[in-house]
Amino acid sequence: MARRAALLLGTLFLALGGSVAQGSPATALEPVTLQLRWQHQFQFAGYYAALEKGYYREAGLDVRLVESHPGEDPVTPVLSGKAQYGVGNSALLLDHARGQPVVVLAAIFQHSPLALAVRADQEIANIHGLTGRPIALEPGADELIALLRREGLDTRQLDTRAHAHDIEDFTSGRVAAQSVYLTDEVYTLDQQAVPYYLLSPLQAGIDFYGDTLFTTRGEISAHPERVRAFRAASLRGWTYAMQHPEEIARLIHARYSPRHSLEHLRFEAEAMRALMRPELIEPGYFHPGRWRHIADVYAELGMVPAQLSLEGFLYSEKPQGIDPRYYAYLALGLGLAALFALLALHIYRLKHRTAQSEARYRGVYEAAPIAFLVMDRQYRVTDWNRRAETTFGWTREQAIGRSVFDFLVPPSDQDSVRQIIDQTLAGNTHVCSTNANLTADGRHVLCEWHNTPMHNHQGIVSGVMSLAVDITARHELETRLTQSEQRFRLLAENAWDVIWTMDMQGHFTYVSPSVERLRGYTVEEVLHQSLPEALTPESAQRAHEGFQYLIEHGELARRRWELEQPCKDGSTVWTDLILSLIHDEAGQITGLLGITRDITEQKRIREMLHTRGVALDAAADAVMIINPLRRITYVNPAFTQMTGYMSEDVLGHDPSLLHSPAQDPRVYDELWETVNNGQVWRGQLINRRKNGTDYIESLSISPVWDEDGRIINLVAIKHDISHQKALEDRLERLAHYDSLTGLPNRILFFDRLDRLYQLVRRDQRALGLLYIDLDGFKQINDTQGHDAGDLALKEVARRLLTCVRESDTVCRMGGDEFTVLISSVDGNLCAETVARKIVDTLSEPFEINGLRQTLAASIGISLLPGDAQNTDELLQHADQAMYQVKSHGKNTWRVYHPEMNDTDTIRDPFSEHLV
Numbered sequence: 001m002a003r004r005a006a007l008l009l010g011t012l013f014l015a016l017g018g019s020v021a022q023g024s025p026a027t028a029l030e031p032v033t034l035q036l037r038w039q040h041q042f043q044f045a046g047y048y049a050a051l052e053k054g055y056y057r058e059a060g061l062d063v064r065l066v067e068s069h070p071g072e073d074p075v076t077p078v079l080s081g082k083a084q085y086g087v088g089n090s091a092l093l094l095d096h097a098r099g100q101p102v103v104v105l106a107a108i109f110q111h112s113p114l115a116l117a118v119r120a121d122q123e124i125a126n127i128h129g130l131t132g133r134p135i136a137l138e139p140g141a142d143e144l145i146a147l148l149r150r151e152g153l154d155t156r157q158l159d160t161r162a163h164a165h166d167i168e169d170f171t172s173g174r175v176a177a178q179s180v181y182l183t184d185e186v187y188t189l190d191q192q193a194v195p196y197y198l199l200s201p202l203q204a205g206i207d208f209y210g211d212t213l214f215t216t217r218g219e220i221s222a223h224p225e226r227v228r229a230f231r232a233a234s235l236r237g238w239t240y241a242m243q244h245p246e247e248i249a250r251l252i253h254a255r256y257s258p259r260h261s262l263e264h265l266r267f268e269a270e271a272m273r274a275l276m277r278p279e280l281i282e283p284g285y286f287h288p289g290r291w292r293h294i295a296d297v298y299a300e301l302g303m304v305p306a307q308l309s310l311e312g313f314l315y316s317e318k319p320q321g322i323d324p325r326y327y328a329y330l331a332l333g334l335g336l337a338a339l340f341a342l343l344a345l346h347i348y349r350l351k352h353r354t355a356q357s358e359a360r361y362r363g364v365y366e367a368a369p370i371a372f373l374v375m376d377r378q379y380r381v382t383d384w385n386r387r388a389e390t391t392f393g394w395t396r397e398q399a400i401g402r403s404v405f406d407f408l409v410p411p412s413d414q415d416s417v418r419q420i421i422d423q424t425l426a427g428n429t430h431v432c433s434t435n436a437n438l439t440a441d442g443r444h445v446l447c448e449w450h451n452t453p454m455h456n457h458q459g460i461v462s463g464v465m466s467l468a469v470d471i472t473a474r475h476e477l478e479t480r481l482t483q484s485e486q487r488f489r490l491l492a493e494n495a496w497d498v499i500w501t502m503d504m505q506g507h508f509t510y511v512s513p514s515v516e517r518l519r520g521y522t523v524e525e526v527l528h529q530s531l532p533e534a535l536t537p538e539s540a541q542r543a544h545e546g547f548q549y550l551i552e553h554g555e556l557a558r559r560r561w562e563l564e565q566p567c568k569d570g571s572t573v574w575t576d577l578i579l580s581l582i583h584d585e586a587g588q589i590t591g592l593l594g595i596t597r598d599i600t601e602q603k604r605i606r607e608m609l610h611t612r613g614v615a616l617d618a619a620a621d622a623v624m625i626i627n628p629l630r631r632i633t634y635v636n637p638a639f640t641q642m643t644g645y646m647s648e649d650v651l652g653h654d655p656s657l658l659h660s661p662a663q664d665p666r667v668y669d670e671l672w673e674t675v676n677n678g679q680v681w682r683g684q685l686i687n688r689r690k691n692g693t694d695y696i697e698s699l700s701i702s703p704v705w706d707e708d709g710r711i712i713n714l715v716a717i718k719h720d721i722s723h724q725k726a727l728e729d730r731l732e733r734l735a736h737y738d739s740l741t742g743l744p745n746r747i748l749f750f751d752r753l754d755r756l757y758q759l760v761r762r763d764q765r766a767l768g769l770l771y772i773d774l775d776g777f778k779q780i781n782d783t784q785g786h787d788a789g790d791l792a793l794k795e796v797a798r799r800l801l802t803c804v805r806e807s808d809t810v811c812r813m814g815g816d817e818f819t820v821l822i823s824s825v826d827g828n829l830c831a832e833t834v835a836r837k838i839v840d841t842l843s844e845p846f847e848i849n850g851l852r853q854t855l856a857a858s859i860g861i862s863l864l865p866g867d868a869q870n871t872d873e874l875l876q877h878a879d880q881a882m883y884q885v886k887s888h889g890k891n892t893w894r895v896y897h898p899e900m901n902d903t904d905t906i907r908d909p910f911s912e913h914l915v
Helices: 002-008 042-052 075-080 092-097 142-150 185-191 217-222 224-243 245-256 262-276 288-300 324-353 355-367 386-392 411-426 472-494 514-519 523-527 537-553 600-618 637-643 665-676 722-736 746-763 777-784 786-801 827-843 871-887
Strands: 030-035 061-066 085-088 102-107 114-119 134-137 159-162 177-181 196-199 212-216 371-376 381-384 431-438 444-455 461-470 498-503 508-511 560-566 572-583 589-598 622-626 632-635 681-688 694-705 711-720 767-775 809-814 817-823 846-848 851-853 856-864 893-895
Touching: 030 075, 030 224, 042 061, 042 224, 042 245, 042 262, 061 224, 075 085, 075 102, 075 212, 092 102, 092 288, 102 217, 102 224, 114 142, 114 185, 142 288, 177 185, 185 262, 212 217, 212 224, 217 224, 224 245, 224 262, 245 262, 371 386, 386 444, 386 461, 411 431, 411 444, 411 461, 444 472, 498 514, 508 523, 514 523, 514 560, 514 572, 537 560, 572 600, 622 637, 637 711, 665 681, 665 694, 665 711, 694 722, 722 746, 746 767, 746 809, 746 817, 746 871, 767 827, 767 871, 777 786, 786 809, 786 817, 786 827, 786 846, 817 827, 827 856, 827 893, 856 871, 871 893
Parallel strands: 030 061, 030 085, 134 159, 134 177, 856 893
Antiparallel strands: 085 212, 102 212, 114 177, 114 196, 371 381, 371 461, 431 444, 444 461, 498 508, 498 589, 560 572, 572 589, 622 632, 622 711, 681 694, 694 711, 767 817, 767 856, 809 817, 846 851
16 A cells, blocks of 8 residues: 555646656667668658657667678577667567567567458458468468467468468468568558458467567666666657657658658658557557467467466566565564574474474474474475464375475475475475465465484484465565555556655645656656746646645636646646645545646647637628538628627538529539539539528538548538629620610620520531611611610510520611521521511501500521532521511511522621610
């Protein structure tokens, strides 16, 4: 409990953060070499970061990074002395088992990136479908072999091929499966759209470490400080690289290798994050139990001996500590045990020397609270006390005369126990040992043994007197304490947030290492800071007031605070602080426990959103935000002003409530298809206000993505253009339609004539043009005035429209001249039929201002093809034909024929009536 309480105490009434403090450099600019296990890529980002950010230089090291190539083993140059450090993987255990002096310094990948990619288009339904199929496995893919064996496959029946160190064999289908890295080849497979699925060793409970930093026992022995400094600087580099992946990816691409694109490096960084879990586990951490598991898997494959010793294989800067008071208690207990042992041994000797005192001392010997036994030189038990009976379960009668190796010592410990007994028998030496022992009911108990040689009356060693203390419970307690400490250290020292404690005098008593990541200060520097030094002036004043409230009232003013803290580089960071009170056993407040989190970015986003919210509320254009479920989540005041809908009327509703039946629904389908594909849609829509009236809006709707590339919102900017459209339509009509009759004017006539001419040429159709000049209009205009003339022209326009089809065009060319365009005419017959109807219709009397009036029409007809080769000729010929009618009787029509060119003056109809 004391150990746990001591570890839980910490630092600050505010916020902190950082990585593990750097140690002092080894030797100034000592040259060392790090052997990578593959070519330059993001897989080794931490080492590039440590080099480029100067961490190695600060540690006094001049580090050279050497890449490997296909077929090269990174262990070889380290063992040969060409490199002092290397990047390997869990296969380092195999080198350790072969007696090589490799030592693991840090596990960079908490999980192996190795997986088996299987072609999804070769009818391989599961892992058993790989039998007899070609498989490419890279060297060291032992965990994949273990996966196949645990799934029941006979690996001897596998058609394994040499790994080409690329994926061409897999993409081309030459192999059905291939070992790949989740951080590397998977990107290329996805880019090339190769159908595949992955099999992971985790499916079979095989969880190996991935990339592992290692060195040799010789390097640790000769340069312990250099090892410590190199390891610390490397892990510092890894922390920086995983916090700044974009910066390091660009660095690798620009300075080390353009072999992978930036997108590929970014993919590698994101994939590595899942394997390293830097937000939970500080880079470099490893657990001996995991290595034990890996060794057991290798043993299962027959690659290493069972129960392979890991001694000397795992690096440790310092041993894991246990509360010193626990050792005091343990020493006291062992002292008492030794006292009882000496007493028992003394009694036993007296028993042999003085037969008269045997009865008296036998009682003490039998009542001793420690197991006691005596064995001869053949390891046979010659004495066995009551505590031995209760400790091991065998009675005195069952134990006497039997070798301890027959019933007491398990086979796994017999060699070491035999050496200890022989050592005791060989001299006058008191030998202590700890080993497992068997009990009568089949259990294993852990005992601490004190062995003393026993002499006969001639002074010759005749046997061994042994005292046994059952330390099973103590060992379990030590294990639990160690595990508890490791768990706390894992949580506190790897937490992204800063954990700290403070006493009631305002002094920090503990700060987790993450304070350096947050503020740049080391733990030691922060522990010596006062509140005013740890906070900006305004935040320090608020914290002081909160602390005073705690002292005066015995409770917190509030549990959560937002405070600003200064950083070592001169910047500041905003932090969110959660406080709890620490009480002693009597319930008295003894300090504060705080957890601090960096909220600088969140605060910036909040302020930015607030500013943007104010701007949106003040915007003149309507703004609407829609979520991926197509529900409205925000509208601004301009939206209400435009549509009449209040925010409460539309929030949570589908935007379709604005739809108008006047709008073609296909436009909405096009809109949603565009934005769902991640594109911006711009256009005009007819929508309906709350009061039921329609309006026209100009709309721009854009998708908004999150960091993972998913659409999280749609932002629509809307502007009411109803008045603008009405004005445009009016101007359009004024430009192309006669203001008096409403018929197309001269400009629109020529536009339609050109389009019909193109259709005639393309579709081999016919086109007829009727050129109409009114007879008698001048008299009405001169005798009754222009108003009467205008009424007459309107009536003429109305009657002309009754004589043609909807597909035909009637135009006023100016004054009292009109034209009719007839498409798909059937020779002269169709055009003349229309002309006859016009003559007949206009000949009928009509009333103007109460007076009966009559008009007549002279009509010239021209046809294309036939009478003309182009539109200019078509119009000239129709005009000539009309002029013939005017010259020879009027009130009829004529079709143009070439002879008219010889007998009549040709005029230019384009030059007249330009109004």
